[in-house]
Amino acid sequence: MPKASASLLPKPFRDWFKSRGWKPREHQLQLLAKAQAGRSVLLVAPTGAGKTLAGFLPSLVELAERNAKAPKARLKGGSLHTLYISPLKALATDIARNLETPVQEMNLPLRVETRTGDTPSHKRARQIERPPDILLTTPEQLALLVAHREAGEFFKDLRRVVLDELHSLVTSKRGDLLSLDLARLHKLAPNMTTVGLSATVREPDDLRRYLVPQRLPSPGGGGSDRISDPGWGGTAEPGEVALPTPSRASGATSPLKGEVVGTHPLADLVVVKGGAQPDIEMLDIRQRLPLAGHTAYRSMPAIYDLIREHKTTLVFVNTRLQAEYTFKELWDLNDDGLPIALHHGSLDVSQRRRVEEAMAAGKLRGVVCTATLDLGIDWGDVDLVVNVGAPKGASRIMQRIGRSNHRMDEPSKAYLVPANSFEILECRAALDAVHEAAQDTPDARVGALDVLCQHILGMACADAFRLEDLYDEIVSAAPYANLTWEEYEACVAFVATGGYALRAYERFAKIVKGPDGLWRVRDARIAQQYRLNVGTIMDSTTVKVRLGRSRRARPGTILPRGPVLGEIEEYFAETLTPGDTFLFAGQVLRFEGMSEDEALVTKAASGTDPKIPAYDGGKFPLSTFLAARVRAILADPFEWDRLPRELNEWLLQQRRRSVIPGPRDLLVETFPRGGRSYMTCFPFEGRLAHQTLGMLLTRRLERAGLKPLGFVANDYGLAVYANGDISARAGREPGFMEELFSEDMLGDDLEDWLAESALMKRTFRHCAVIAGLIERRFPGQEKTGRQVTVSTDLVYDVLRKHEPDHVLLRAARADAASGLLDVKRLGMMLSRIRGRIIHKALDRVSPLSVSVMLEIGRERVYSDDADEILAEAEATLLDEALA
Amino acid sequence: MTALLKNKQTTTEIGLGGMAAILDLSGAMYLPDEDTLLVADLHFEKGSSYARRGMLLPPYDTRETLAALSEVIFRLGPRRVVALGDSFHDVGGPDRLGGEERETLGAVQSGRDWVWVTGNHDRSLPDHIGGTVVEDMEIRDLILRHEPKEGATGEVAGHLHPVGKVVMRGRATRRRCFLSDGARCIMPAIGAYTGGLNACDAVYKPLFPKGFTAYLIGTERIFAIARAMLCRD
Structure with a gap:
């Protein structure tokens, strides 16, 4: 585009720029x-x-x-x-x-x-x-x-x-x-x-x-014959469809406001090209890093020194747990009493606002924060960004670094702080990406059907509509451009009567078609319901954390009289038992119980170590892009020279004792340990995909009679342990590993597991609320009486049985594909490693495997099997009776 | 009494009011001495009850509940069935019953005595629904009623929809359950859309002054869990 001239600006504006000593920028x-x-x-x-x-x-x-x-x-x-x-x-x-x-x-x-x-x-x-x-x-x-x-x-x-x-x-x-x-x-x-x-x-x-x-509205409207596949593999490529040309559409509706490519x-x-190259490096503490763990405790003194040497430092971490931990550690070191604050999404809003205000006023030297600060609020004068832990994505890290030095012509200064050896690899890969300005932001979304259901009801509230007109309008939105008429009709049917094959609710329809062919909302009450449930953010999945006060007259009685400290995820609260201690809002808290819908806590005695470490709200999976780069660094010994010496030696050891996998290979190691058989593998596809893989592998090993006991996963790989001898079986049966990791596990095995999966049920609940199947719960409204709300878990079970293809189940599956279960990525990995599995039967654990083995005990062993939990509880009683 | 499915142990026997009582994986209780099956809180037509208010839940809850009910009835073939109240989610429920569901209900009622105990959701039931309608009834030393009464002994009731929650090493599960101290039993709700009230709730305390054992309904069998092992929500 030719250079735009400042003459485009009217005089008062030019004068204003001048008065501030600015020049209008080119863009x-x-x-x-x-x-x-x-x-x-x-x-x-x-x-x-x-x-x-x-x-x-x-x-x-x-x-x-x-x-x-x-x-x-x-x-x-x-x-x-x-x-x-x-x-x-x-x-x-x-x-x-x-x-x-x-x-x-x-x-x-x-x-x-x-x-x-x-x-x-x-x-x-x-x-x-x-x-x-x-x-x-x-x-x-x-x-x-x-x-x-x-x-x-x-x-x-x-x-x-x-x-x-x-x-x-x-x-x-x-x-x-x-x-x-x-x-x-x-x-x-x-x-x-x-x-x-x-x-x-x-x-x-x-x-x-x-x-x-x-898609520009076609004069006839409606009736698309496009076919897309809403299944696991994402949406199929749109078929060749004759689109109305711009000129044809220009008379009837909106003129074209952009260019058309294809x-x-x-x-x-x-x-606007980025200004100076960011000044970014890996923090070298000249010490060997552990093979696992995410706390970076050895780097804390160095981070503290950096805060002391700079005006204002933002310390980014990946999870709230890390934020809590880092904040506590830094204060333990804080002999100078520097104003260092904590900021994460679970903290109470007023507390966050106080931190933000202090920050803008330049009163803070350091802020330990999570992704809540990723967005562009103006942050005063930050001159250093420290990113603790794995960067997870190249674009994420660049946006974070952008928080420092708000003037774009000066280089931003930043340090990456790896917490374990693998994170060194990841930091190395991220640094390379930053220097090449390579990006790995996610793919464009395919519009969710539950959101569409919500919108359709909203449009009926606004005005009566013709089915074809609304369809044309919807497919003009990029995320919905490939929406089929069939999917659209299913959504409309859902909004009207629930969209069930058994047409039981005609007389309760929320939107109805009039004799004029137009759809309208039934009555004002339905419109009111829509307004209360609008939006896609799920607040109801958190519970408030309230500080309780002991009643002096009756020791042991805790009254919910203290301030609200923030919020924790409902599923985390569900696993707490009274007496459990956990780190929150910079202190160790003791869980006392649920009061209404709040988690009642007291301050734990000083020196108490938090018992529950697994509060990991806000974890990000490693981006596909960085994962591929990490695999490439690992596979190429010439690259190892750029790594710290200890890590280099560790990789050499791995090569001696086992093998270094190629960039497209999957290394599977099996070895005995402590009377059990272990199997580790390293897909580098992120924790979510690995957890799903772990679930599916244990099911398959169970069927193969190998008696799996459990598994753990991290961002790089997973370890499964079993009573049966996996090495022996693989030795006896050529092709066993290929069979075990074959893509068909995403078929029936996945379906079976999903039926019971708590994650899937939670995904379904979100879809049900967004689509308006059930009403959003508001604070104080819930749990006021028995059975006031219908559990979506029960609805899920019934719907799955009677209408497995219902639009809400389709929406939930689409979410699971990329969300909590990351099935999509798992599918891509399984197809990538076809014929490329390298199995090594070892007599003991390899250096690479140690890193994931260390997660055992640290990570929760995943199992949704209710009977297992119940059997254990029952046995506890028996043991006591027999003792 | 044999389990139909392999690996599945469908029943657990306890003593109740001097009789044997067999707790079934379906949530029903069978009294062999009387050849009587007890079920509680079926809440038929809960889905359509919500639909009237704009929550269009899948309209399959009644047939789902009926499927569970007919499975246990045809498996055990009792002479008499007693439904302990709240069999319909509201008094209009019987009239909203679909044709297919009405047929299934007729089939399970046929050839045996059928007793509807009334509950707070279904204070009255129309004649066309079949069976006898009572407020409560006695069987030997047991009184069967919808809402449990404080101080009563030898009672089987529903109404409260007990569920037990167990947390073991960070893993939690919440299941429907029977609560019993040997003299009284509170039965779980069978209805497909019925939620539950945690067994740790204060409501249960006066009913079981000496404590209770919770019989949690797992996937494959019933588990006897001590009160001390149960957690609040």
């Missing part, structure tokens, strides 16, 4: 030019490039001109010109504050407002009647607005939607929902354009598609 002017040409655009820029201002500048210029011309019209009612969507409520508020500066200093005649869950109802009502010029909000609030009866009127003059942190929005169900709401906005306001603001991503085209309508319309792209 800011480019966005202005795009806006004037009526184009949608994706702006890809590193942190600190002035992305947000670039996104708003065109709107500010347009509004300044429009409102100056017609000041009276503005006073009468005004109309919404620009909508800004942010993934975080706090970010929206932050941006609103930042916008005040140019608006006030240039005395621009325009109104900027936010609309979040905290906005009082009178203000919401006023905003509908008299819309601001610029509205800043979140995807959930947008969904509610779009489902509003006045949506058509409210959005009719909308000119621009600015989507902030788009790269993070599109990777989840929130992004699916937002894409559907965008599709509706494109329809309500045909002249609207979109601006996406994003960090660097691997496939910018995915985001460019997201920003503009995909059959996929794309928004324009503006890229």
Whole structure:
């Protein structure tokens, strides 16, 4: 694109830039030019490039001109010109504050407002009647607005939607929902354009598609004959379909706002190249690292020294457990009493806000934090980022490093701190990736069906619709571009009557088709139900942690009178028994029991070691990209020279005692130990995929009569242990290992296991709530009486038995494929290693295997088998009776 | 009394009110001396009851519950069946019963005495549902009723939907259960959509002043678990 000229800026704006000692940046002017040409655009820029201002500048210029011309019209009612969507409520508020500066200093005649869950109802009502010029909000609030009866009127003059942190929005169900709401906005306001603001991503085209309508509505509408496979392997490639040409569509509906490459319309792209190369290295503590573990305890003094030497240091960790641990360790070392704070997603909101404020005010020297700080809140003057533990993904690490030094022309400074030997490999791979600026952001999503169900009900709440029209609108959203008519109909049927083959609920239908052929929501109560259940974020899976107070009169009685310390995952709370101790909010807490829906805790006596180590909220799997790089480093002895000497020697030992697998091979080792037979393997596909693999392998070993006892998994591999002799069996039966690891385990074995899997049930519960099958639970509402809610586990069992292909089960399976079970990745791995399994029967554990063997005892042994647990509990009673 | 399935041990025998009582994996209780089968809290048509309020749960709960019920009835072939109340989720339930379900119910009722004890969800039952409707009934030294009464001995009741939760080394499971101290038994709910009330809840305390044993229904068999091994939710 030709260089955009500063003359695009009206004089008051040029003067304002000058008054601040700034010059409009090239990309800011480019966005202005795009806006004037009526184009949608994706702006890809590193942190600190002035992305947000670039996104708003065109709107500010347009509004300044429009409102100056017609000041009276503005006073009468005004109309919404620009909508800004942010993934975080706090970010929206932050941006609103930042916008005040140019608006006030240039005395621009325009109104900027936010609309979040905290906005009082009178203000919401006023905003509908008299819309601001610029509205800043979140995807959930947008969904509610779009489902509003006045949506058509409210959005009719909308000119621009600015989507902030788009790269993070599109990777989840929130992004699916937002894409559907965008599709509706494109329809309500045909002249609207979109601006996406994003960090660097691997496939910018995915985001460019997201920003503009995909399939353009065909005049006849509806009735697609596309076939896609919603099964395990992800969606099949779309078939060849004649798409209406842009010119054909231009008369009837929205004009084209982007370019078309092939059959996929794309928004324009503006890229701001990163400034200086980041100054990043691995922290060398000149000590041998352990082979397993994630606490990096030996590196703590060095990290503390770094905090002391810098103005403000962000210490990123991968899990909340690591955050708690690191925070505690640093304070144990903190002889200087440096202000070091803790920030993670489980802590109470007020506590997090305090940390954020102190941070912005420059009062903190260090903050130990998790992914909650990955997003672009403005963070004052961070001059160092330390990443403890494995980086997990190249793009993740680059975005984190971007938190330091908010001026993009100066190099960001960062250290990677590996906690164990394998993490050295991973850090090495990540450093290489950073230097090549290679990215590994996830693939574009295929829109979830449960989200679609929610949206369909919302659209019925907004207005009556024709089946074909809504379909055309939905498939214009990129994540749903390949949605088949059949899938769509199944979703509509679900919303109407549950979509069951047994048509039992016709008279209870939530949406009904009138004699005019239009679908409408049945009554106001259903619309109210929709509003209460909107959104895709599952809050109900956490419980509050409240500090209890001992009752003086009756020692041993704990009253729930203390402050709320934060939240923990429900499934973690479920496994706690009174008396258990765990690390939370920087202290060791004793679990006293559940009170209503809160976990009641007391402070444990000082010096108590936490008993439950496994609180691992927020673990990320190793990215496919980094995994491949780690395998490559491992496979190439020339690469080993770049590794610390101890690690190098360790690999040499592995080569001597067993073998170093090639980059595409799967090494399987079997060996005896302590009277048991062990089998380890190293797929490097991340913990989630390995856990699923472990479950399936134990089932198969069970069937082979090898009496497996359990397994453990980490990000790199897994170890299965059994009473039967695996080495002997593999020696006797050539092809045994190939059979064991064959891809068909993703068929019946997977189905069987899923039937009982607690993870699958949890996945189903999420889908059921999002799709509106059952109502969201609100704090205080649940557990007030017996059997008030229906357990989705029971619903799951019944549905699975009677309608295994029901749309909600399809949605749950699609989630499991990439979510908690990572079946998709497992499938890719199994096909990669076909014919490439190297089995080594050893007489003792190899250096490589030690790393995963060390997880035994540290990680939970996975088993969903209820009878096993019950038998153990029953035996405990017997033992006591016989003792 | 033989288990039909290999590896499956479908029943466990306990003593109750001076009689043998056989706890069944289905959640039913069989009294061999009386050739009588007891079931509690079937909650037929719970799904359609929720559907009226806009929660369109899969409409298969009644047939699922009936399937469990007919399995145990045809396996044991009792002379008499007593349903201990809340057999229907609401009083309109019998009229919403689908054709197929009505047939299945007729088939399991046929050739044996059928007694509906009324519960708080089904205070009245229409004639067309078959069998006798009573508020409670006595069998030898046992009184059968829906809601357990404090202080009563020799009682079999439902209403509370007991479930027991067990946590062993970080692994948790929560299952339906029978609670008994030898004089009283609270039966689990059989209904496919019926949730449960944790056996550690204070409600159970006055009913079992001397404590109880929980008989948790596992996948393959029933497990006798001591009160001390049970956890709160």
